[in-house]
Amino acid sequence: MKELPKTYEPQKFEDEIYRQWEDGGFFNPDNSTSMETYCNILPPPNANGELHVGHASGYTVMDIFGRYNRMNGKKTLLLPGKDHAGIQTQVVFEKKLTAETGKTRYDFGREDFYKKTYDFCMDRSGYMRSQEKKIGISADWSRERFTLDPTVLKTALETFVKMEKDGLIYKGKRIINWCPRCATALSDVEVLHKETPGKLYFIKYPLENEGSSQGGSQAKFITVATTRPETMLGDTGVAVNPADKRFSNLVGKNIILPLQNTIIPIIADKRIDQTFGTGAVKITPAHDPLDWEIGKDHNLGEIQIIDEKALITELGGKYAGMTTHEAREQIIVDLEKLNLLEKIEEMGHNVSICERCKTTIEPLTSNQWFINVDAEKFSLKKKAIEAIKNSEIEIFPNNFQKVLIDWFDNMRDWCISRQIWWGPQFPVWQCDNCGQEKYIVSLEKPKNCPHCHGEKLTQDENTFDTWFTSGQWAYTTLESREGDEIFYPSDMMIMGRDLLFFWASRMIMMSLYTTKQVPFKNLFFTGLVRDKEGHKFSKSKGNGIDPLETIEKFGADALRMSLLMDSAPGQDSRLYEEKIETFRNFANKLWNISKYCLSQENFKLIEELTTNDIKTPADKWIVKKLNDTIFEITKLIEAKQIALAADILKTFTWNDFADWYLEVNKIEKNQAVLGFVLDKIIRLWHPFMPFITEHIWSLTKQEKMLIISAWPKANLSLQKDSDTQAFETIQNIITTIRNVRTENKIELGKKISIILNCPDEKILQAFKSEFQEDIIKRLKTGVETIEYNAPEKTLENYTKRIIGTVNIFINLENAIDNEKEKARIEKEIVNIENFVAGQKARLSNKDFVSKAPAQVISQQQETLAKKEVELSQLKKQIETLG
RNA sequence: GGACGAUUAGCUCAGUUGGCUAGAGCGCUACAUUGACAUUGUAGAGGUCGUUGGUUCAAGUCCAAUAUCGUCCACCA
Numbered sequence: 001m002k003e004l005p006k007t008y009e010p011q012k013f014e015d016e017i018y019r020q021w022e023d024g025g026f027f028n029p030d031n032s033t034s035m036e037t038y039c040n041i042l043p044p045p046n047a048n049g050e051l052h053v054g055h056a057s058g059y060t061v062m063d064i065f066g067r068y069n070r071m072n073g074k075k076t077l078l079l080p081g082k083d084h085a086g087i088q089t090q091v092v093f094e095k096k097l098t099a100e101t102g103k104t105r106y107d108f109g110r111e112d113f114y115k116k117t118y119d120f121c122m123d124r125s126g127y128m129r130s131q132e133k134k135i136g137i138s139a140d141w142s143r144e145r146f147t148l149d150p151t152v153l154k155t156a157l158e159t160f161v162k163m164e165k166d167g168l169i170y171k172g173k174r175i176i177n178w179c180p181r182c183a184t185a186l187s188d189v190e191v192l193h194k195e196t197p198g199k200l201y202f203i204k205y206p207l208e209n210e211g212s213s214q215g216g217s218q219a220k221f222i223t224v225a226t227t228r229p230e231t232m233l234g235d236t237g238v239a240v241n242p243a244d245k246r247f248s249n250l251v252g253k254n255i256i257l258p259l260q261n262t263i264i265p266i267i268a269d270k271r272i273d274q275t276f277g278t279g280a281v282k283i284t285p286a287h288d289p290l291d292w293e294i295g296k297d298h299n300l301g302e303i304q305i306i307d308e309k310a311l312i313t314e315l316g317g318k319y320a321g322m323t324t325h326e327a328r329e330q331i332i333v334d335l336e337k338l339n340l341l342e343k344i345e346e347m348g349h350n351v352s353i354c355e356r357c358k359t360t361i362e363p364l365t366s367n368q369w370f371i372n373v374d375a376e377k378f379s380l381k382k383k384a385i386e387a388i389k390n391s392e393i394e395i396f397p398n399n400f401q402k403v404l405i406d407w408f409d410n411m412r413d414w415c416i417s418r419q420i421w422w423g424p425q426f427p428v429w430q431c432d433n434c435g436q437e438k439y440i441v442s443l444e445k446p447k448n449c450p451h452c453h454g455e456k457l458t459q460d461e462n463t464f465d466t467w468f469t470s471g472q473w474a475y476t477t478l479e480s481r482e483g484d485e486i487f488y489p490s491d492m493m494i495m496g497r498d499l500l501f502f503w504a505s506r507m508i509m510m511s512l513y514t515t516k517q518v519p520f521k522n523l524f525f526t527g528l529v530r531d532k533e534g535h536k537f538s539k540s541k542g543n544g545i546d547p548l549e550t551i552e553k554f555g556a557d558a559l560r561m562s563l564l565m566d567s568a569p570g571q572d573s574r575l576y577e578e579k580i581e582t583f584r585n586f587a588n589k590l591w592n593i594s595k596y597c598l599s600q601e602n603f604k605l606i607e608e609l610t611t612n613d614i615k616t617p618a619d620k621w622i623v624k625k626l627n628d629t630i631f632e633i634t635k636l637i638e639a640k641q642i643a644l645a646a647d648i649l650k651t652f653t654w655n656d657f658a659d660w661y662l663e664v665n666k667i668e669k670n671q672a673v674l675g676f677v678l679d680k681i682i683r684l685w686h687p688f689m690p691f692i693t694e695h696i697w698s699l700t701k702q703e704k705m706l707i708i709s710a711w712p713k714a715n716l717s718l719q720k721d722s723d724t725q726a727f728e729t730i731q732n733i734i735t736t737i738r739n740v741r742t743e744n745k746i747e748l749g750k751k752i753s754i755i756l757n758c759p760d761e762k763i764l765q766a767f768k769s770e771f772q773e774d775i776i777k778r779l780k781t782g783v784e785t786i787e788y789n790a791p792e793k794t795l796e797n798y799t800k801r802i803i804g805t806v807n808i809f810i811n812l813e814n815a816i817d818n819e820k821e822k823a824r825i826e827k828e829i830v831n832i833e834n835f836v837a838g839q840k841a842r843l844s845n846k847d848f849v850s851k852a853p854a855q856v857i858s859q860q861q862e863t864l865a866k867k868e869v870e871l872s873q874l875k876k877q878i879e880t881l882g
Numbered sequence: 883g884g885a886c887g888a889u890u891a892g893c894u895c896a897g898u899u900g901g902c903u904a905g906a907g908c909g910c911u912a913c914a915u916u917g918a919c920a921u922u923g924u925a926g927a928g929g930u931c932g933u934u935g936g937u938u939c940a941a942g943u944c945c946a947a948u949a950u951c952g953u954c955c956a957c958c959a
Contacts, residue, residue, distance in 0.1 A: 006919070200959090227958080272959080277959065283959085290958095350957080397887095400886090406884090406955080497954095498954095500954090501954090568895090571888085572952090579907080581921075582907060585921040586921090591919080636898075644897080651906085662918075742912075748924090780914085780923080780924060831903085838903090839903095842939075847940095856940090863902055
């Protein structure tokens with residue numbers, strides 16, 4: 001065989017291996033004949049995006065489960081896609097367009113702008129796809145979907161039509177979150193809150209027919225406190241708490257609204273907090289959500305004084321045309337002139353900002369489309385809560401279940417209309433004759449108006465909230481291809497925990513409504529990936545780790561492992577170069593393990609061993625260890641504990657197989673066991689590190705590729721026996737000798753002799769072969785000769801160590817410091833004595849003996865016995881030292 | 883204001899249904915160029931598991947308080 005390089009070079013193989021998987025059709029479940037399916041619909045990244053470590057982290061988890069299930073013979077589908085990501089993409093693309101052409105979208109017009117954005121997305125999504133492949137995700141690209149694909153979109157729009165028929169849709173003037181920069185309404189979840197320093201203005205509103213605004217001695221006012229004085233132009237009332245005695249005589253009276261000079265009432269409403277500000281609140285129904293509610297209940301009416309560009313409207317009198325900020329300053333000046341400004345206090349408060357562009361949100365009233373989430377015919381929120389409570393969906397980690405239920409409980413109607421251009425337009429038509437009030441819901445443009453038979457019909461200008469279409473992703477994707485309904489509901493959905501409300505919640509609601517089924521059986525949340533200091537990655541901080549650069553430098557397998565390990569499900573984790581390096585090193589270790597195996601004569605991977613193949617205690621030991629490992633990690637993956645599974649596998653691979661078994665195998669070759677264990681190791685690692693394992697596999701000249709080979713099965717009948725224990729004792733002996741050498745600073749070049757004493761001839765016999773002696777001699781112990789059962793009297797100058805019933809006497813030729821040795825033993829005696837005392841106390845406790853399981857008791861008795869023997873030996877030893 | 887999470891070695895974190903004297907990686911100390919690997923090997927130091935109570939034969943693990951940090955939700959007139 002050709003000489004293999006000393007270090008593994010992932011860059012040379014990864015792309016080619018991925019191409020072979022794709023060309024082989026292994027990602028496509030149609031090529032599997034299995035009846036059992038496994039499906040994970042991948043969260044569609046924004047079509048205009050770039051792969052970041054967050055994606056990489058999610059894909060790693062998805063791919064591990066996908067590959068594991070594929071190897072277990074399931075017809076496995078990981079379905080990829082792209083999201084048009086309405087507002088996000090429009091913001092990004094418009095910026096780019098303006099930078100390049102100096103024009104805005106209005107210069108191009110809706111149709112042209114849409115087409116340009118579409119082309120932009122198509123172009124970018126190809127780039128994104130090539131990046132996704134780099135991480136090794138075994139997705140079926142032949143099924144890739146885009147949220148605006150006609151077949152996908154048709155299903156989504158049909159849902160709207162059905163919902164409208166079922167009375168879940170309404171159009172109406174409501175107060176909504178308006179982003180002046182994006183020029184669109186936003187749903188509640190698209191608004192962020194930012195703690196900002198601000199001011200609380202106390203403004204005196206003169207009472208009607210009492211006192212005067214000029215501040216006479218008898219002047220009577222009611223003082224309100226507000227952080228947004230400019231909104232007073234739209235006030236239609238002042239509210240106080242009905243229980244507030246300070247104002248009880250004022251309720252029902254009117255005030256004269258300063259600057260506007262309108263007469264507005266004082267009303268009582270229990271939603272007013274008596275303790276805040278003055279206890280009296282100005283009510284601006286057009287520009288505050290709570291005021292809207294109060295205004296509606298008290299029929300106060302509304303005056304819109306801020307427009308969709310965040311400028312004061314005509315109704316704002318002399319302030320019309322000003323920005324809200326300008327108006328605020330001018331109003332303060334004017335109020336001071338009128339002597340109506342009582343005071344200004346500093347106050348921190350939350351400002352609502354747009355999730356996408358961070359512009360301050362203006363709450364205003366607007367005509368929008370809503371989904372009634374608690375409709376009579378079908379309550380989306382109640383059905384969702386029911387499904388979650390019934391565990392129709394299992395959520396990992398489980399604590400997100402409560403969060404989700406609470407969120408549904410408090411969910412308000414969902415505003416689904418956006419005034420952007422990028423996205424699917426509402427399938428709603430209006431007749432020019434009939435006016436705004438009547439509309440026709442239909443996928444196709446109707447020929448005539450059903451009311452007046454007029455032919456002039458125009459389509460509603462609104463586009464759908466992105467989450468309306470992606471909320472249906474679980475079934476629109478599978479329904480768009482015949483035969484794929486066997487994958488619904490899918491087995492697994494994996495997403496960042498930041499998508500809990502945006503996406504997970506909507507998918508559950510929409511799927512239950514449309515398909516009467518949950519969208520997926522398992523919902524798995526990943527945490528956020530942060531930098532070394534625990535900060536979020538962000539472009540502006542420049543602390544980002546580019547997954548592609550990382551893959552180029554360390555390999556995709558190393559990146560996958562570093563994203564997976566050292567973290568628990570749903571918990572944030574940190575990623576930094578040193579960490580990735582350690583897994584690059586591990587990949588290299590695996591490479592060298594394989595390289596050693598492959599260098600053996602006639603080496604080949606072996607699927608099953610015969611009993612004749614197992615010759616030595618070491619063979620038996622490693623096969624048993626392997627078997628335990630297979631059993632454990634399979635159990636852990638089934639329990640979604642993939643990081644723990646990988647950890648156990650890593651220990652087995654590095655510490656058991658490489659550090660011990662390979663060294664022993666150098667002494668007495670056993671290609672069969674080597675081939676058997678490596679075969680299993682490569683298979684077990686494949687879901688975690690698909691590239692390197694497939695590459696190693698290919699070097700062993702297999703017929704089938706690793707990706708579709710079978711996941712190993714544990715042999716449940718394999719038990720620990722005297723042979724496996726004998727090897728563990730040898731390991732102990734070797735470690736002890738090395739330990740003694742280091743402690744006494746005896747360099748390895750110096751050869752030593754040892755004597756093994758053991759009263760039990762049977763146990764001793766297990767070490768007495770030439771092979772076992774060779775192991776002890778050659779595993780970095782520097783032992784030259786071994787003798788057995790010499791009378792202890794003759795060994796007074798030897799250093800004694802005890803391993804169970806075996807005593808090791810090491811001849812260091814007086815290189816040992818007697819006093820130091822005594823101190824060491826004394827320390828150990830104290831240690832063991834404490835332990836033994838504790839153990840004895842426990843074992844003599846009646847409650848323990850009667851209540852603890854028998855297995856635990858016998859285990860503890862066993863260790864106690866062992867430790868007691870050790871203790872008596874140590875005590876004897878210290879006596880002989882004098 | 884409400885909910886959730888975190889608190890374990892110098893650092894970053896695991897620790898499954900409570901059960902053998904609490905683990906890993908990095909870093910640190912000492913040693914080692916041995917026939918796959920210095921991206922390595924060998925040995926070692928380092929922890930009263932945030933605090934206080936409780937349940938239990940048994941608590942890092944369960945419960946209750948509490949402190950600190952963080953996240954989300956709501957309110958902020």
